[in-house]
Amino acid sequence: MAAGTSLREVSRRAVQSRIARTAESLFVAKGFEETTVDEIAAAVGMSQRSFFRYFASKDEVVLDSLARLGEDLAERLAARPPGEPEWDSLRRAFDPVVERFGDPVSRGHDAAIQRIIDGSPRLLASYLCRLEHLQRMLTEALRERAGDDADPVVLRAMVGGAFACLHASAFPVVDDPDAFGPCLDRTMAALRPGAAR
Amino acid sequence: MAAGTSLREVSRRAVQSRIARTAESLFVAKGFEETTVDEIAAAVGMSQRSFFRYFASKDEVVLDSLARLGEDLAERLAARPPGEPEWDSLRRAFDPVVERFGDPVSRGHDAAIQRIIDGSPRLLASYLCRLEHLQRMLTEALRERAGDDADPVVLRAMVGGAFACLHASAFPVVDDPDAFGPCLDRTMAALRPGAAR
DNA sequence: CCGGAAGTGTCAGTGACTGTCAATCATTGC
DNA sequence: GCAATGATTGACAGTCACTGACACTTCCGG
Numbered sequence: 001m002a003a004g005t006s007l008r009e010v011s012r013r014a015v016q017s018r019i020a021r022t023a024e025s026l027f028v029a030k031g032f033e034e035t036t037v038d039e040i041a042a043a044v045g046m047s048q049r050s051f052f053r054y055f056a057s058k059d060e061v062v063l064d065s066l067a068r069l070g071e072d073l074a075e076r077l078a079a080r081p082p083g084e085p086e087w088d089s090l091r092r093a094f095d096p097v098v099e100r101f102g103d104p105v106s107r108g109h110d111a112a113i114q115r116i117i118d119g120s121p122r123l124l125a126s127y128l129c130r131l132e133h134l135q136r137m138l139t140e141a142l143r144e145r146a147g148d149d150a151d152p153v154v155l156r157a158m159v160g161g162a163f164a165c166l167h168a169s170a171f172p173v174v175d176d177p178d179a180f181g182p183c184l185d186r187t188m189a190a191l192r193p194g195a196a197r
Numbered sequence: 198m199a200a201g202t203s204l205r206e207v208s209r210r211a212v213q214s215r216i217a218r219t220a221e222s223l224f225v226a227k228g229f230e231e232t233t234v235d236e237i238a239a240a241v242g243m244s245q246r247s248f249f250r251y252f253a254s255k256d257e258v259v260l261d262s263l264a265r266l267g268e269d270l271a272e273r274l275a276a277r278p279p280g281e282p283e284w285d286s287l288r289r290a291f292d293p294v295v296e297r298f299g300d301p302v303s304r305g306h307d308a309a310i311q312r313i314i315d316g317s318p319r320l321l322a323s324y325l326c327r328l329e330h331l332q333r334m335l336t337e338a339l340r341e342r343a344g345d346d347a348d349p350v351v352l353r354a355m356v357g358g359a360f361a362c363l364h365a366s367a368f369p370v371v372d373d374p375d376a377f378g379p380c381l382d383r384t385m386a387a388l389r390p391g392a393a394r
Numbered sequence: 395c396c397g398g399a400a401g402t403g404t405c406a407g408t409g410a411c412t413g414t415c416a417a418t419c420a421t422t423g424c
Numbered sequence: 425g426c427a428a429t430g431a432t433t434g435a436c437a438g439t440c441a442c443t444g445a446c447a448c449t450t451c452c453g454g
Contacts, residue, residue: 125322160361168354194391
């Protein structure tokens with residue numbers, strides 16, 4: 001078991017991103033629902049069956065990048081100092097998301113993805129499901145750090161609240177990408193838990 | 198346009214609930230994904246085509262009751278006094294949910310539904326999508342009450358935070374239905390916004 | 395008795411996704 | 425250099441959710 005990424009996995013990633021790029025341009029042009037998997041596969045130059053060997057579902061083509069961002073978030077959160085209030089740790093864990101929006105290149109890409117997601121209820125549902133999964137992971141990370149004295153339900157709710165801020169701040173992004181960072185700070189300051197720590 | 202419910206709509210509702218009852222028992226017995234629409238239709242005694250005349254999708258059979266609860270929530274929220282802090286209004290709007298869990302009959306039913314939803318990623322996604330839609334409605338209700346001086350993004354985040362508490366409190370319910378009310382109070386007290394109102 | 399409205403069954407079709415099998419292609423051991 | 429081996433692929437068939445079209449029945453007012 002060498003490093004985490006073998007030679008094969010690298011080429012697999014290459015094919016995946018080739019598929020993703022092709023698919024996304026089709027989605028932008030025709031819409032998500034209106035683009036069939038057959039079309040995507042044909043555009044890439046492979047069979048439909050092979051498409052499903054690289055992505056478990058049509059949704060995953062769009063949501064794949066999100067999964068990697070999620071892992072990043074979880075790592076960041078776990079690396080925060082143990083004494084730090086949870087709310088602050090969560091805000092800091094979101095930094096890579098803010099940074100992404102600072103980069104003009106990925107910004108346009110992300111905004112396009114966001115528009116594709118919002119345009120299809122089916123995709124939106126999948127997207128929310130992934131966010132849900134991510135929240136469970138982050139809650140677990142927080143729980144390990146806090147020890148047994150913390151209330152897991154409250155922890156879960158706190159992570160959910162932080163994500164609500166993130167999600168709400170993503171809305172104005174379609175119009176003004178620069179608004180994201182300040183928006184997140186504003187909402188997370190406004191929702192900062194007052195009573196309990 | 199007489200009253201909201203004509204004679205025909207009543208019988209339609211009757212058929213819908215007959216389908217829903219039949220389907221749910223099948224879901225409990227075999228699981229959601231493993232139960233086909235054909236089986237449900239056959240069990241009810243109708244064609245597959247007719248099933249889709251009563252429910253737009255297989256998901257909707259399970260999530261239908263949620264939609265009606267959602268309308269109730271929105272009405273309650275709109276009826277709260279204008280001066281009341283948003284967080285408190287949201288907590289009070291959730292009262293009917295708590296009440297439902299107080300009733301031993303609907304409690305068992307709801308717990309079963311919750312288990313079905315958790316058992317299928319596909320259904321969970323649909324469920325979260327409905328919650329998302331509900332949150333938009335409640336945000337709108339809050340926005341109308343607050344006037345133009347309120348920050349819509351913060352309002353959206355606040356509704357999301359309250360739903361995070363609701364969602365988190367629904368988790369221990371599978372084991373102990375009585376825990377829901379206290380759990381909700383605890384999480385919403387812990388997450389109560391401290392800085393801005 | 396007749397007209398239309400509403401509900402239903404049947405059938406055919408689309409699109410996402412899966413299982414299977416045979417062919418191909420690169421790698422490895424000899 | 426070559427054969428065994430394992431991974432990758434395409435082709436094909438099948439399942440399942442869902443939709444559109446059409447024909448048929450029933451019921452109800454005129």
